[in-house]
Amino acid sequence: MPGQSATEYGLLYAAFLPMPWLVHSKxxxxxxxxxxxxxxxxxxxxxxxxxxxxxxxxxYLGSVALFSLTSAVAGGEYETRSFDMPKWLVFLPIMLAFYLSALEWLRYLLGRDTLYTLDPLEMEGL
Structure with missing residues (x-):
């Protein structure tokens, strides 16, 4: 059934692409x-x-996805279920999500914003 595979791929994209925004918006x-x-x-x-x-x-997980993506591109691999799709399209949202999430975590590490809610005593230090 073509619809089932399209739904699976849609869920993959829907799960990974918002990940950096979830880190950004806490x-x-x-x-x-x-x-x-x-x-x-x-x-x-x-x-x-x-x-x-x-x-x-x-x-680390972004690098694993990048390695899988480049291997799929180099091998010309296809995901063959109910319709053919280049396999690298499966790894693309995973790689993007993890690398962009790493940037968001770096923003917390180097910036003044915090992931956590601050107590009034902690806010005095800002």
Whole structure:
């Protein structure tokens, strides 16, 4: 059924392409209980470590997707289900999403904005 494959590809694009915007707009789910239990200086260190970990994971997964994309292009591979589609089109949104998300995490790491909600005491330091 051509519709089923198109729906699967549409879901892939719909899941990955908004990912950088979710990081930018703080639209994803996270838990703050450990951060809130720490003193303010330790909170800042933990935040930076979280940002670095997110950058590392995003760059790694983006690189895996880029490798898969370039391999598919070099091999002329096609995704053959109900209709033929170049396989690199499957990896393109994944690569873009992870690399652009890494840039958003870098913005948090180097900028003044924070991913977390700030307590009034923390806001005095800004």
């Amino acid at each position: 639209g994803h789910v996270f838990v703050e209980f450990l951060r809130k239990a720490l003193p303010m200086r330790a909170r800042a260190v933990l935040e930076k470590l979280v940002y670095l970990a997110c950058i590392g994971v995003s760059l």
